[in-house]
Amino acid sequence: MPLKSNTKNLYKMEVNVQFVKMAVSETMTAYVSKKLEKLTEKYDWIIKADVYFKLENDRAGNNKIYEIELSMSGPKIFASSQEENFELAAKKTTMELEKQLEKRKAVFMAH
DSSP states (O other): OEEEEEEETTTTTEEEEESSSSOOOOHHHHHHHHHHHHHHHHTOOOOEEEEEEEOOOOOOOOOEEEEEEEEOSSSEEEEEEEEHHHHHHHHHHHHHHHHHHHHHHHHHHHO
């Protein structure tokens, strides 16, 4: 099944949202945009965010995968979660990204 995407600019950061094996959801696009807006307010050096919503076959019900890759100067940051719903996966993934961004910020401040 082809990838469907929706791209929009948020402040200076380019956001590319892709839905894999599922229909495009404006609700989820708005939800992730709100989450990323908070990150860009705190970490204005993020250049680009690639966001993936994926549906996988999982008999346990944890078939919603949410992945984000953030581009900035230096290495990219990546986080992913697989949960029973996209909102929970987005929340966990965003918390993981914040941990990684805090570490990166500490490195920037040290130099």
